[in-house]
Amino acid sequence: MPSPRSADHPAVSSPQRDTVDSLISQTRRLRGGLDAVRRDTAADPGGADDARLRWQRALCELAVHQLDDLGRHLGELREGLPADHPETDAETSRAGTAAEAGTAAGAPAGSGAAGRAAGGAEATGGARTGRGSLLSRVGSAEWNLLTDEVTWSDELFRIFGRDPGDGGLTLDELPSWVFAEDQPILTGMVTDCLVDGKPIDGEFRVVRADEVVRTIHMAGEPVLDDDGGTASMWAVLRDVSELRRSERAVRESRDTLRHQQRIARTERRLAVEAREAVLPPWRGSLRLPSGDGFPGAGPAAGGAALDLAAHCLPSESSDRIGGEWYDALELPDGRTLLSVGGLTGHGVAATCGMAMLLGAVRGMAVAGIEPGSLMGRLNQLLAVSAQPSLVGAVCAQYDPRTRTLVWAQAGHPAPLLFRQGAGRPLRSPAGVLLGATAGAAYAQAEERLEPGDLLVLHTGRLAREAEGATERLLTLAPRLTAARSPQECVRIVAEAFGDEPRESDACVLIARVAGTGA
Known part of the structure; x- marks a missing residue:
């Protein structure tokens, strides 16, 4: 509507039609590009509907409203300009201004500016009086x-x-x-x-x-x-009701996204703190105490102790802290407990579940329970847990006096034995994932080790496929057996698998039998 200003307020000279036409063309191109972005955002093959995706969709809808409004206003401005050159039919021009903006990138007929322009052109009395007109x-x-x-x-x-x-x-x-x-x-x-x-x-x-x-x-x-x-x-x-609704949707979805991000950061911090509180804080190759860790435990005279090193390789996403663990503990009778494993899931629930299971493993091993029976009791513990989960694990007990390793597994890759430049997986005793079957029985196996032997226990997530991780570790046999210490072995493994994309963290525990090496 032209302003009925007095002579004291002269009207600003009207812009040229060519300038407005250029702006309309730019708006059409922007609208077409935005439709393409909106289609990509709406495509959700995985069925996910997280806060970030909702925020992106809300932003697209807000931009659509703003561009549609801009297209309408430019169309109104163009209608009010003097005709400097012959024009086509006025109704077609008015409808085309917004309709082409909505259909330039294949927008559905009857939607957005295109639908409103078309509705106005079809209304009795022309676009100016139609309910869907540019001026409605x-x-x-x-x-x-x-x-x-x-x-x-x-x-x-x-x-x-x-x-x-x-x-x-x-x-x-x-x-x-x-x-x-x-x-x-x-x-x-x-x-x-x-x-x-x-x-x-x-x-x-x-x-x-x-x-x-x-x-x-x-x-x-x-x-x-x-x-x-x-x-x-x-x-x-x-x-401006629709525009404000879109802006409100953007604010609310953004606030939801920020809230979820704060929760995720808090949960990650708690998960990291829980894992660090229970896993051995090793930063190098350490030898376990020789018999004086428990009252009444005598030194293993003439025995072959273990040199140990461990490392945790992070997942490709720092937010996916899982329930993987590695552990080594000297037992009251002089034997050494070795274990690795992992729970399904991520976050605080997984790390808290891992802490509970690791405490149970340590407690039962200290009480003298053998690995096979220990696994069966862990399975019973998971069966009555308020938050059931599946757990893969290896539990081994090494006697330095006889250099004998007794071990059991629950749906987990077997330890790898490296000797004299070659490596092989130990023969696995029967055992299913913990928590999969109530009352499952777990067998145990025994292996006699030699001085200089190297054991590698890992959680199976070093590579995307557990079998692939085992095969790649075996190819490292010459380097691992020639290494001067377990910590050097850990560095070799970390270099080989450091860039591997992983969905979860992966733990590796390496133990070498003291004595003459390879």
Whole structure:
């Protein structure tokens, strides 16, 4: 609506049609590109619907509303410009302005700007009067202070859901349609305009007679008489309800995403602290105490103790802290407990479950329970757990006096034995995943080791496939058996598997029998 300004406020010269046409073309290209982005965001083959994806979708919808609004306003501006050169049919031009923006990238017919433009072109009386027209969300009004006359455009009546026969709302009646908390905003704008001659620019919410709530943006200014006094007030009122809903959706989805990120950071910190609290904090190759770790435990005279080193290789995502563990403990009778394993799942629940299981393994081993029986009792413990999970594990007990390794496994890769430049997996005794079958029995196997032998226990996630990890470790046999210490062996393994993409952390425990090496 052109501003009915006085001669004291000359109108700004109209922009050239070529400039507006160029802006319309740019808007169409942006709208087409945005439709492509929106299709990519909507495609969710995995069925995921996390907070980040919802936030991205909300941003796309907000951008769609803003570009559609821009396209409509440019179309309205173009309609109001003088015709500097011959034009095609006005209805086609008006419909095409927004319709091409919506269909340039294959947008569905009847959606977005395309649908609204087409609806306006088909309406009786042309695009200007159709319910889906370009102007259906923008209306104008003027309140004459001298004659008390109120002039509303047809579009404004539609925005307010008001019968034109009832006339436009006066400045005294308008606040009764406005939310109570928004009434001071409207009052302040009107007062500033009429008393101080300030422009109007603000938003408020109205409740229509049909109880539909709309958010209205009002912009305008006073119209001055010859003496500089305010003769009337004019304004353009725009229905921005959909735009504000999209903005609100972006804010809410962003807040949800940030909240979930804070929770994830907290859970990761707790998971790391829980794992570090229970796993041996080794930073190098250490020898376990020789018999003085427990009261009554005598030194293993003439025995072959173990040199030990361990390492945890992180997953490709730092947020996926799992329930993997490695452990070594000297037992009261002089034997050494070795164990590795992992729970399904990630986060605090997995690390807390790991801490519980590791405590149980240590307690039963200290009590003298053999590896096979120990696995069976762990399985019973998981069967009555409030949060059942599947666990793969290896539990071994090494006697330095006889160099005998007794071990059992639960659905887990067997330890690897390296000797004289070659390596092989130990023959696995029977055993299913812990927690898979109630009452399952677990056999145990025995292996006699030689001085210089190297044992490698790992959690199976060094590579994407456990079998692949075993084969790749065996190819390292010449280097591992020639290494000077278990810590050097750990570095060799870390170099070989450090860049491997892993869904979970992976642990490796290396033990070498003291004596003459290879």
